Amino acid sequence: MKFFEKPGPEMSDRVPPGQHLAKGFPVLTYGDTPQISIADWRLKTWGKAERKTYTWEDLMALPQQDFTADFHCVTTWSKLDVKWTGIAVPDFLATLNREPSATHVLLHCFGDYTTNLTLADFNRPENFLAHRLYGEPLPADHGGPMRLVVPHLYAWKSAKWLSGIEFLPQENLGFWERNGYHPRGEPFAVERYSGR
Ligand SMILES: Nc1nc2c(c(=O)[nH]1)N[C@H]1C(S)=C(S)[C@@H](COP(=O)(O)O)O[C@H]1N2
Numbered sequence: 001m002k003f004f005e006k007p008g009p010e011m012s013d014r015v016p017p018g019q020h021l022a023k024g025f026p027v028l029t030y031g032d033t034p035q036i037s038i039a040d041w042r043l044k045t046w047g048k049a050e051r052k053t054y055t056w057e058d059l060m061a062l063p064q065q066d067f068t069a070d071f072h073c074v075t076t077w078s079k080l081d082v083k084w085t086g087i088a089v090p091d092f093l094a095t096l097n098r099e100p101s102a103t104h105v106l107l108h109c110f111g112d113y114t115t116n117l118t119l120a121d122f123n124r125p126e127n128f129l130a131h132r133l134y135g136e137p138l139p140a141d142h143g144g145p146m147r148l149v150v151p152h153l154y155a156w157k158s159a160k161w162l163s164g165i166e167f168l169p170q171e172n173l174g175f176w177e178r179n180g181y182h183p184r185g186e187p188f189a190v191e192r193y194s195g196r
């Protein structure tokens with residue numbers, strides 16, 4: 001059985017160096033899949049921004065959009081044109097005040113995973129909080145009920161089971177970034193490891 005295929009020439013400009021196209025949509029999780037019901041789900045914000053707690057209904061009241069995005073895992077598989085539904089990050093950020101000193105975020109997840117982004121890499125209209133995948137509720141293995149998707153960076157930045165956004169005046173590294181992954185992780189620049 002073949003799990004990966006070489007991209008055709010028409011796709012090669014969309015597939016970063018060293019990546020192969022996955023068949024299906026692999027699940028990649030460090031540790032166990034947390035089971036969070038929609039009733040129990042909360043998203044908290046703190047740090048150099050308003051301290052708030054959002055419920056599922058709060059997020060559903062925001063503008064909903066369909067997104068089609070390529071997904072690149074640093075372990076060398078990519079999946080093109082994944083179809084999601086969710087809330088654009090700028091639409092979410094418009095609901096809270098932040099201090100001018102907030103230049104970075106650390107994303108927190110149910111199950112304790114973390115990952116860091118600059119505010120500029122986070123606050124882009126093509127990034128979104130996803131709660132549907134191919135028209136169905138986002139499965140728990142893929143980060144349901146709610147995950148972040150950051151298409152322009154390696155997928156370890158796309159925090160599954162998102163539970164908190166910490167606004168910071170400097171870069172605080174997340175789980176993989178503390179363990180040798182690149183602080184930014186841009187796939188076309190092949191930013192896999194930090195070299196620090
Ligand atoms: N909370 C959490 N988010 C996570 C991970 C994780 O282990 N825990 N793995 C990351 C990695 S390395 C990848 S490639 C993608 C995989 O998403 P998928 O399982 O939906 O394919 O989720 C990212 N987000």
Ligand SMILES: [Mo]
Binds near residue numbers: 072075155156
């Ligand atoms: Mo990954």
